[in-house]
Amino acid sequence: xxxxxxxxxxxxxxxxxxxxVATVRHLHLATRPLVLVPLALAGEANAPLAAMVGSAPGxxxxxxxxxxxxxxxxxxxxxxxxxxxxxxxxxxxxxxxTITVDRGRExxxxxxxxxxxxxxxxxxxxxxxxxxxxxxFRRVDGDYPVPPQVPLLGRWLTFLTERAERPGSSxxxxxxxxxxxxxxxxxSAVEDLHLPALLGWIAPPGRMSGAEAAALAExxxxxxxxxxxxxxxxxxxxxxPAIEAYAAAGDDEAARAEAxxxxxxxxxxxxxxxxxxxxxxxxxxxxxxPGARVxxxxxxxxxxxxxxAEHVDGGGAPxxxxxxxxxxxxxxxxxxxxxxxxxxxxxxxxxxxxxxxxLTGEAFVGEVVLADPARVDDxxxxxxxRPRIQLVTTDPVLxxxxxxxxxxxxxxQKARVVFVTPxxxxxxxxxxxxxxxxxxxxxxxxxxxxxxxxxLCYTTLSEAYVPGGTxxxxxxxxxxxxxxxxxxxxxxxxxxxxxPDEEWA
Amino acid sequence: MTxxxxxxxxxxxxxxxxxxxxxxxAALTGNxxxxxxxxxxxxxxxxxxxxxxxGFPARFGQSRFAITRGNVFEAQVKADGGAELLRLVAERLGxxxxxxxSWTDLGGRDDVTGREERxxxxxxxxxxxxxxxxxxxxxxxxxxGTDAAALFDHPLLGLDVAGRRVYLEPDLVAARLxxxxxxxxxxxxxxxxxxxxxxKLAAAAVQSAVYVLALRELLAAGGHDPRLVSHEVVLVCPAxxxxxxxxxxxxxxxxxxxxRRQLDRMDQLDVLLTGVPADFTADPADDATALVDSLAxxxxxxxxxxxxxxxxxxFCRHEAGGQTGTLGRPVREALGGIDDIDEVLAxxxxxxPADPERAEAAALLRxxxxxxxxxxxxxx
Ligand code: SF4
Numbered sequence: 001x002x003x004x005x006x007x008x009x010x011x012x013x014x015x016x017x018x019x020x021v022a023t024v025r026h027l028h029l030a031t032r033p034l035v036l037v038p039l040a041l042a043g044e045a046n047a048p049l050a051a052m053v054g055s056a057p058g059x060x061x062x063x064x065x066x067x068x069x070x071x072x073x074x075x076x077x078x079x080x081x082x083x084x085x086x087x088x089x090x091x092x093x094x095x096x097x098t099i100t101v102d103r104g105r106e107x108x109x110x111x112x113x114x115x116x117x118x119x120x121x122x123x124x125x126x127x128x129x130x131x132x133x134x135x136x137f138r139r140v141d142g143d144y145p146v147p148p149q150v151p152l153l154g155r156w157l158t159f160l161t162e163r164a165e166r167p168g169s170s171x172x173x174x175x176x177x178x179x180x181x182x183x184x185x186x187x188s189a190v191e192d193l194h195l196p197a198l199l200g201w202i203a204p205p206g207r208m209s210g211a212e213a214a215a216l217a218e219x220x221x222x223x224x225x226x227x228x229x230x231x232x233x234x235x236x237x238x239x240x241p242a243i244e245a246y247a248a249a250g251d252d253e254a255a256r257a258e259a260x261x262x263x264x265x266x267x268x269x270x271x272x273x274x275x276x277x278x279x280x281x282x283x284x285x286x287x288x289x290p291g292a293r294v295x296x297x298x299x300x301x302x303x304x305x306x307x308x309a310e311h312v313d314g315g316g317a318p319x320x321x322x323x324x325x326x327x328x329x330x331x332x333x334x335x336x337x338x339x340x341x342x343x344x345x346x347x348x349x350x351x352x353x354x355x356x357x358x359l360t361g362e363a364f365v366g367e368v369v370l371a372d373p374a375r376v377d378d379x380x381x382x383x384x385x386r387p388r389i390q391l392v393t394t395d396p397v398l399x400x401x402x403x404x405x406x407x408x409x410x411x412x413q414k415a416r417v418v419f420v421t422p423x424x425x426x427x428x429x430x431x432x433x434x435x436x437x438x439x440x441x442x443x444x445x446x447x448x449x450x451x452x453x454x455x456l457c458y459t460t461l462s463e464a465y466v467p468g469g470t471x472x473x474x475x476x477x478x479x480x481x482x483x484x485x486x487x488x489x490x491x492x493x494x495x496x497x498x499x500p501d502e503e504w505a
Numbered sequence: 506m507t508x509x510x511x512x513x514x515x516x517x518x519x520x521x522x523x524x525x526x527x528x529x530x531a532a533l534t535g536n537x538x539x540x541x542x543x544x545x546x547x548x549x550x551x552x553x554x555x556x557x558x559x560g561f562p563a564r565f566g567q568s569r570f571a572i573t574r575g576n577v578f579e580a581q582v583k584a585d586g587g588a589e590l591l592r593l594v595a596e597r598l599g600x601x602x603x604x605x606x607s608w609t610d611l612g613g614r615d616d617v618t619g620r621e622e623r624x625x626x627x628x629x630x631x632x633x634x635x636x637x638x639x640x641x642x643x644x645x646x647x648x649x650g651t652d653a654a655a656l657f658d659h660p661l662l663g664l665d666v667a668g669r670r671v672y673l674e675p676d677l678v679a680a681r682l683x684x685x686x687x688x689x690x691x692x693x694x695x696x697x698x699x700x701x702x703x704x705k706l707a708a709a710a711v712q713s714a715v716y717v718l719a720l721r722e723l724l725a726a727g728g729h730d731p732r733l734v735s736h737e738v739v740l741v742c743p744a745x746x747x748x749x750x751x752x753x754x755x756x757x758x759x760x761x762x763x764x765r766r767q768l769d770r771m772d773q774l775d776v777l778l779t780g781v782p783a784d785f786t787a788d789p790a791d792d793a794t795a796l797v798d799s800l801a802x803x804x805x806x807x808x809x810x811x812x813x814x815x816x817x818x819x820f821c822r823h824e825a826g827g828q829t830g831t832l833g834r835p836v837r838e839a840l841g842g843i844d845d846i847d848e849v850l851a852x853x854x855x856x857x858p859a860d861p862e863r864a865e866a867a868a869l870l871r872x873x874x875x876x877x878x879x880x881x882x883x884x885x
Contacts, residue, residue: 001835002839003840004877006836006839007840007870007873007874013827042570043575045743046697133698188831188833189833190812191809220564233566235568322699351879351880355879
């Protein structure tokens with residue numbers, strides 16, 4: 001928790017409304033995101049109960065599982081969800097662009113856009129992960145055949161939930177996370193996981209304060225939970241009798257239709273408020289201008305989407321139940337790198353995020369008071385252009401002499417710290433020596449050296465590319481990590497025949 | 506009755522003391538720094554009722570579906586005199602699966618003290634005896650004696666909480682295999698690809714630790730070595746998305762320490778009671794306004810974690826409004842540990858701290874406020 005964000009939370013309490021902690025939007029937002037609000041039956045291992053899904057506010061489709069413990073109905077749910085989701089995913093495979101990789105040595109195709117799925121909260125992401133796990137190994141033949149779109153959906157859900165672990169990815173987003181990335185409420189992080197309360201703080205209705213709106217939203221009788229868990233009161237008082245009525249109807253067509261309609265009505269009532277809140281969240285996020293580096297990160301998502309689509313098209317195997325040792329280590333390394341680069345990119349894109357680094361002394365904003373744009377260093381073998389500038393700042397400066405800094409406004413240019421001198425009134429003078437981004441000769445191209453009077457931010461955070469670590473191949477898995485795994489087919493594929501009592505997996 | 510016991514009885518008033526179970530005892534470890542909770546729980550005050558009376562009802566409802574599923578799974582696992590359970594536990598412990606085991610149901614008919622005695626007698630007999638008497642399966646290991654495998658369902662265990670005997674009626678099985686007891690807990694949450702919901706797993710571990718503790722005390726009281734109860738408990742859960750049970754071992758040594766420490770603290774309630782006004786009462790039958798006034802006089806220690814573990818959470822949260830602690834500990838720490846939100850904002854706005862020890866925090870907050878305003882383009 002940064003002090004800046006904590007201060008915003010304190011200000012939210014005093015103001016009675018959430019306070020911004022970002023000035024730009026740090027995630028990609030699709031024109032037509034697929035909003036998905038799932039509900040699960042309490043006590044079961046991820047048994048779907050209902051869902052509302054669709055890519056426009058007025059087009060929410062309600063899916064209902066009248067007997068959530070029934071295996072066939074679970075797969076029927078997965079098939080229905082697939083019937084909405086798969087065409088949505090496919091819709092993003094219309095156009096491609098050609099990109100070069102590996103310094104132009106290779107050429108690839110990439111889809112021009114990619115799907116985006118929004119769920120209410122992190123538990124919604126977990127629900128999809130488990131739904132993916134429960135369906136991606138299903139067989140379309142044998143004793144328990146399922147429709148072919150079921151395992152396909154499972155693979156896509158697994159892909160999305162794995163992607164969601166990557167910091168900065170926007171393919172599968174929990175609305176609560178997206179909102180708290182941009183606003184600080186006057187309540188705690190646990191309470192922020194409740195979407196209605198969170199939105200109560202961000203956009204309290206009428207004359208209510210955020211705290212009042214959040215308190216109201218906590219009452220499940222007023223505002224149903226945003227799932228996947230349902231309100232136990234609802235389960236006991238309304239849902240259980242309705243499910244029993246459906247079961248009791250048996251083969252009586254009329255009674256069954258009536259019971260089904262009642263279940264639909266109950267579940268629609270539970271889902272609709274969250275569905276509407278999801279679109280309100282979308283609206284709030286859309287009102288923020290996107291950060292400059294959001295599109296670049298979305299390209300990474302498009303790359304991943306393209307690669308997964310090609311993998312599936314090419315008859316590739318479903319994702320394994322668990323990564324092997326080498327794959328797990330490599331994946332962890334990738335996620336750490338993504339997290340580091342995401343943190344830097346957000347700071348570069350957003351002065352309010354950069355302010356957190358200014359507070360800790362890793363960045364400062366100062367005014368240029370002196371500039372020597374023509375300075376040439378001729379102490380080396382050949383003379384080089386090394387302009388110097390002096391800035392004055394009121395920020396705490398903790399960068400050491402010799403440190404390499406860069407500025408978000410001039411990210412192609414390096415600045416080495418030459419002097420740091422505290423002066424009166426809590427101010428600090430910093431002298432920087434610049435290199436790069438000034439043309440080829442010994443004279444700087446006009447405008448490439450900061451001028452006196454400019455206000456600039458310099459930071460130790462660097463966007464420079466850091467080469468990734470290297471990992472042994474799977475065949476070279478060290479014995480300390482279990483040695484090379486048994487042939488992929490045996491590990492990746494689950495027991496081909498599920499035990500007769502298996503209801504789901 | 507000691508004077509403390511008398512005090513606690515007065516605090517509780519005429520409403521009968523609330524029964525503890527492993528969940529409520531496990532919850533005691535949730536906020537050990539809270540005097541209010543220690544005193545109320547020590548006195549056995551019916552906190553759910555109390556919370557409702559003062560207008561802040563707790564929301565710890567349980568869904569019928571979850572209860573049914575739990576019962577069905579438990580019955581399935583314990584079927585056939587626990588034959589399947591025995592196999593699972595033995596395999597998990599790495600001991601040969603015994604051909605048979607005695608199955609003793611300690612649940613049931615008698616009154617509480619009678620049952621506790623019966624549980625104690627049969628469980629300790631199992632350590633010394635030949636096969637325990639009164640069992641329903643006579644074909645115990647013919648070798649008899651202490652090595653015979655034995656399963657005890659629904660033992661009634663006692664624990665002293667704040668000087669009061671509290672009875673636990675776990676749905677658990679105490680399995681004696683290879684001369685040691687293991688607590689076996691049957692839980693219906695799924696373990697998928699070897700991973701369970703971390704919160705549920707953590708809760709199960711603390712609850713199991715409570716049982717281990719109670720079982721150890723029972724053995725110690727009978728003059729036996731308490732270490733005959735293993736610190737490794739066996740958790741039986743459905744595997745993946747099926748009803749197929751799998752057993753897992755959890756080491757609860759850490760949880761044992763935590764529970765022990767909190768119970769010791771509750772034992773010294775007289776120390777805590779010195780900080781509580783002499784006329785403090787919390788009888789849910791009292792008038793609501795009087796109750797609120799009364800509660801306000803006993804120090805609480807609200808944290809957002811309370812929402813998941815204490816029935817008074819909504820009341821305490823309301824009372825703690827305006828305190829940085831309501832925003833969570835990380836926020837409070839990031840604000841220099843200052844408790845009061847108004848003070849935080851005053852310091853951030855440039856006020857000089859009354860306390861010189863706050864000078865550093867004040868400077869940090871001032872800079873933070875300036876940087877925030879600068880980045881937002883608003884006047885500081
Ligand atoms: S909710 Fe209140 S009484 Fe309960 S532990 Fe928290 S602070 Fe203590």
